[in-house]
Amino acid sequence: MNQIVLLPVILPLLGAGLCLVFGRSARAQRVISIAILALVVTVSAVLLYRADHFGPQTVNVGGWPADIGISLVADRLSALMLLVSTIVTLCVLLYSFGQGIVEFGRDAPLSVFHPTFLVLSAGVSNAFLSADLFNLFVGFEILLVSSYVLITLGGTGARVRSGTIYIVVSMISSVVFLVAIACVYAATGTVNFAALSGRIADLPPEVSTLLQLLLLTTFCIKAAVFPLSAWLPDSYPTAPAPVTAVFAGLLTKVGIYAIIRTQTLLFPDSDLRTLLLWAAVFTMVVGILGAVAQSDIKRILSFTLVSHIGYMLFGVALGSTAGLSGAIFYIAHHITVQTTLFLVAGLIEYRSSTTNLDKLGGLARAAPVLSVMFFVPAMNLAGIPPFSGFLGKLALVQAGVDDHRWLSYVAVAAAVVTSLLTLYAIAKVWNRAFWQPAEPEHEAGDDLGSDSHGGSMHGRSGVSTKTERTSTWKVADESDEQRLPLGMVLPTVLLVGCSVALTVVAGPMLAFTTRAADELMQRSPYIVAVLGGGA
Amino acid sequence: MTPNLPLVILVGVMVAAGVTLVLERSLTRILIGFVLIGNGVSVLFLVVSGPAGTAPIVGLSDKPMSDPLPQAMVLTAIVITLGVTAFGLALAYRAWQLTGHDDVQDDVEDDLIRRRAEQDETSASFDAADAALPDEEGSDAPAQHPEIHEVPDATVPEALSTGSRGEADDSGGEDS
Numbered sequence: 001m002n003q004i005v006l007l008p009v010i011l012p013l014l015g016a017g018l019c020l021v022f023g024r025s026a027r028a029q030r031v032i033s034i035a036i037l038a039l040v041v042t043v044s045a046v047l048l049y050r051a052d053h054f055g056p057q058t059v060n061v062g063g064w065p066a067d068i069g070i071s072l073v074a075d076r077l078s079a080l081m082l083l084v085s086t087i088v089t090l091c092v093l094l095y096s097f098g099q100g101i102v103e104f105g106r107d108a109p110l111s112v113f114h115p116t117f118l119v120l121s122a123g124v125s126n127a128f129l130s131a132d133l134f135n136l137f138v139g140f141e142i143l144l145v146s147s148y149v150l151i152t153l154g155g156t157g158a159r160v161r162s163g164t165i166y167i168v169v170s171m172i173s174s175v176v177f178l179v180a181i182a183c184v185y186a187a188t189g190t191v192n193f194a195a196l197s198g199r200i201a202d203l204p205p206e207v208s209t210l211l212q213l214l215l216l217t218t219f220c221i222k223a224a225v226f227p228l229s230a231w232l233p234d235s236y237p238t239a240p241a242p243v244t245a246v247f248a249g250l251l252t253k254v255g256i257y258a259i260i261r262t263q264t265l266l267f268p269d270s271d272l273r274t275l276l277l278w279a280a281v282f283t284m285v286v287g288i289l290g291a292v293a294q295s296d297i298k299r300i301l302s303f304t305l306v307s308h309i310g311y312m313l314f315g316v317a318l319g320s321t322a323g324l325s326g327a328i329f330y331i332a333h334h335i336t337v338q339t340t341l342f343l344v345a346g347l348i349e350y351r352s353s354t355t356n357l358d359k360l361g362g363l364a365r366a367a368p369v370l371s372v373m374f375f376v377p378a379m380n381l382a383g384i385p386p387f388s389g390f391l392g393k394l395a396l397v398q399a400g401v402d403d404h405r406w407l408s409y410v411a412v413a414a415a416v417v418t419s420l421l422t423l424y425a426i427a428k429v430w431n432r433a434f435w436q437p438a439e440p441e442h443e444a445g446d447d448l449g450s451d452s453h454g455g456s457m458h459g460r461s462g463v464s465t466k467t468e469r470t471s472t473w474k475v476a477d478e479s480d481e482q483r484l485p486l487g488m489v490l491p492t493v494l495l496v497g498c499s500v501a502l503t504v505v506a507g508p509m510l511a512f513t514t515r516a517a518d519e520l521m522q523r524s525p526y527i528v529a530v531l532g533g534g535a
Numbered sequence: 536m537t538p539n540l541p542l543v544i545l546v547g548v549m550v551a552a553g554v555t556l557v558l559e560r561s562l563t564r565i566l567i568g569f570v571l572i573g574n575g576v577s578v579l580f581l582v583v584s585g586p587a588g589t590a591p592i593v594g595l596s597d598k599p600m601s602d603p604l605p606q607a608m609v610l611t612a613i614v615i616t617l618g619v620t621a622f623g624l625a626l627a628y629r630a631w632q633l634t635g636h637d638d639v640q641d642d643v644e645d646d647l648i649r650r651r652a653e654q655d656e657t658s659a660s661f662d663a664a665d666a667a668l669p670d671e672e673g674s675d676a677p678a679q680h681p682e683i684h685e686v687p688d689a690t691v692p693e694a695l696s697t698g699s700r701g702e703a704d705d706s707g708g709e710d711s
Contacts, residue, residue: 138611145618145619152626155629160626164626167626168557168569172569175569175576178580179579182582183583186582234643
């Protein structure tokens with residue numbers, strides 16, 4: 001029965017192969033990718049149930065013993081991450097069908113999209129499930145390489161430009177990761193997390209601090225933690241809406257997941273917590289200040305993404321069960337909400353053919369459904385009381401106050417200020433895009449010309465998020481532009497529903513994350529499951 | 536474990552040369568640098584695997600075996616480096632197709648701030664004398680023109696913007 005741990009990695013890879021075989025039929029690709037991802041969601045739910053009731057589920061691939069072979073483990077944390085990420089992936093895939101049909105016609109020539117998307121999903125699953133550093137590296141590489149393809153999809157000027165930065169930064173972080181793995185192996189003779197947790201404690205403190213720093217540098221680049229986050233707001237906004245959405249939801253969270261895993265398992269009492277707390281404070285504050293300064297919805301969302309990574313890091317850096325529990329809850333909340341917001345930004349872009357606040361206006365009257373779809377997750381992100389964003393932030397703030405160090409009070413203050421500034425940034429979007437009266441004209445053609453003032457994001461080829469759309473189809477169906485395509489709206493509504501549902505089940509959910517955090521803090525269930533049992 | 540000193544020095548040289556190249560602006564040079572660093576790290580894995588021994592098959596010889604695990608890892612890493620390099624080369628080629636060079640562009644914020652500064656739109660701290668200076672040392676990209684009205688094409692060299700390549704900047708690829 002433990003073999004089902006393999007499925008979230010194998011199934012998408014299999015599906016990607018099948019999609020390539022049926023590369024000429026967009027319909028077949030669609031059926032395959034939906035079926036595969038739906039199956040993976042089911043498997044993840046089963047895994048979550050089993051991990052919660054029967055302890056960590058492990059499988060040793062090929063029957064090799066865990067400390068030399070590859071093993072996959074689903075404990076509570078992994079299983080939860082897996083379930084949330086696959087649900088989000090499925091919704092984004094459905095959304096991309098809606099968009100694909102609208103933009104490219106029914107038989108889209110983009111035959112690489114589905115296989116790449118499935119490979120991305122396999123990479124994310126592999127990273128969440130892997131029980132050793134090197135397999136984690138492989139998972140990272142699988143998802144990174146497919147993200148390179150997705151971010152430069154179509155090869156337009158803007159995407160090549162932003163993709164270059166993203167790819168170079170990611171390559172460097174991968175090399176640092178490799179160096180870290182080499183050093184870990186040299187120092188301990190294993191890369192298995194469970195085996196490492198015992199051996200790292202025996203190392204001289206300088207060596208283990210060095211290893212920790214190398215690993216943290218890698219993961220902080222992936223997770224876009226403050227000093228290493230500059231690449232993100234430049235890379236994400238130019239990609240197509242579904243791609244940005246899935247990146248925002250998943251890729252940075254994989255980095256955070258890796259930080260949680262290594263911090264709790266390998267370096268349970270580290271000296272670097274203070275450093276991490278400072279990083280969390282600066283990530284929150286600097287990120288949100290960036291968001292306040294922007295005037296393009298996608299860029300605002302990218303900066304809030306960076307900023308809210310700080311909350312999760314804050315929870316991890318506290319190193320207490322309460323802090324970890326809050327961080328895990330916040331990750332689950334943030335994956336759904338941030339993805340939803342990027343999808344809604346895609347809808348706004350579809351509806352008004354721009355996401356620049358200087359050109360948007362009057363959407364509340366013109367598209368009331370869209371306004372609601374934006375409003376709910378936006379308030380959720382800002383942490384307005386009934387929503388899960390508030391509960392997650394509250395859990396983190398409580399954990400911070402309980403920590404009784406002056407630095408955690410600073411972090412709590414930063415969290416509150418960030419929350420308020422998020423509300424400000426979101427309210428700015430709301431006021432200008434939805435409430436302010438519409439400009440007399442915001443036609444598709446005029447954004448290249450009307451650019452004499454430097455504040456505009458658009459106008460410079462390579463800067464605009466809009467220019468990548470050719471105007472041919474846009475002009476062709478100007479008449480039914482008023483109606484948003486159902487194929488794009490329904491998945492978005494589904495995700496909004498998910499984020500609201502997270503509020504409804506917040507009680508059991510917090511209980512679950514507390515159990516997950518407890519399991520992480522104890523460490524022994526994981527270690528025993530990997531080294532003791534297994535297939 | 537006793538590390539092999541010549542190998543360690545080799546790693547140092549390769550990674551240092553690679554880092555120097557990665558700091559260049561041209562994507563092709565960055566890729567060559569990345570390949571150098573990648574190979575340097577692969578050699579690092581050889582250092583990690585300890586002293587050389589016999590082939591790691593049990594019962595083949597009485598002498599100590601070499602550690603096969605780092606070699607398996609380094610094989611995987613080499614394959615990944617190869618794939619990423621191939622993708623990077625394709626990207627550099629595409630960038631060259633679109634813009635006539637493969638320089639890594641300044642990020643959007645830098646661009647925005649510079650354009651505002653050139654228009655003297657922002658702050659009192661802006662020093663007009665700086666605006667006349669070239670953008671950045673070592674850049675192969677054409678310098679930004681002070682007159683802002685032509686900014687949409689400023690990154691495209693004059694010779695190319697008249698040809699079809701300049702046009703492809705916006706819409707190319709979507710229809711291919």
